[in-house]
Amino acid sequence: MGQITLTAKIQIYPDDEQKELLIRTRKAYTDGLNFVSDIVYNSHNLCENDLSRELYPTLRERFGLKSQQSQSVIKRVLSSYKTIQTHEHGWIRPSFKKDQYELVWDRDAAFYKGRLISVNTVRKRIKVPxxxxxxxxxxNNPKYKLGTAKLIIKHGKYYLHVPVTCNVEEPDLVKAQTVVGIDRGLRFIVTTYDSDGKCSFVNGRSITQKRRQYVRIRKRLQKKHTASARRRLRAIGNKEHRWMSDVxxxxxxxxxxxxxxxTLFVLEDLSGIQEATAKVKRKNRYTMCSWSYFDLEQKLIYKARLKGSIVIKVDPHYTSQRCPICGYTDKGNRDKKKHIFICQSCGYRSNDDRIGGMNLCRLGIEQANALVPGTVAGGV
Ligand SMILES: [Zn+2]
Structure with missing residues (x-):
């Protein structure tokens, strides 16, 4: 059994009074952290019970923290000290510069009657949509465990970032029944080819167009050297990121x-941006976003793990030049302009976009069969 953790983002919509309370709570929490951090630094005492006994009244009276928040402050400081000591082996005082507020789920924050979230603040519990x-x-799924949330305030919007942990079976290459080669590219964002011989494409044209649009807007804004242009540039960058992440x-x-x-999914190992950009022609490079490749990879890996499938990465060399039928590898096999692949040795013909996926699928089958011969039948 393994575990994966991801962050679920909940947007909350506090009214003005509630916003003020959240900001005050965050400030009090951070002041409490720094106060406890000083005490621990001077006393070198990392015993949670001692600290709770000594500091609890002060945290409540001087900083106005509720009992749950006071405990959380002490725990948070102790864990910082412990992390530092594991890495630095010494007494370094952690200081908490940025205001923060960590909320224990089901205590400091919890769903309320299905429509609201109840959040603990220094004055009272507030209920927010x-x-x-x-x-x-x-x-609301027992499979997932919610951890300690963070209050995030960004561009005037309020969020709770909640870590979600889930137990997953360790992926088992030996049990793989289906193998899917996934080739990432420009003309088609992904081309897949599976061990049943099925091929499918995700067309990238609309995505490329939208990216070009973003590039144009960015260029225009870059020429203006005003503060507002810079602000808009940042906003557009964020918007593009969110859009690509959704895709x-x-x-x-x-x-x-x-x-x-x-299922065993096989990707090219594109660690190192060079490999990723080498896949496209120079004039297309500006549309290439290697970030997006890696983002897709990350998303695929955790979604596959949640489902009990596997993602492996293989050497990307020659995946577009090698004949999937006879193995003959030559640059001349591929006519990039006509998007056609013709093997110079056995004469096999195919749309060149399929070849990468086919070769990746084959490499995956080889890896699975190397562990247990005959695991995956059929294939390329
Ligand atoms: Zn061939």
């Missing part, structure tokens, strides 16, 4: 869900 868009599956979410979800648990 919320949205968990895109993260619904992690809540990748849909693609990875679609891939993982269209195959049974225990």
């Amino acid at each position: 919320y949205s968990v868009k895109g993260y619904e599956q992690y809540f 990748n979410h849909c693609i990875s979800k679609g891939l993982v869900e269209s195959y049974p648990a225990g």
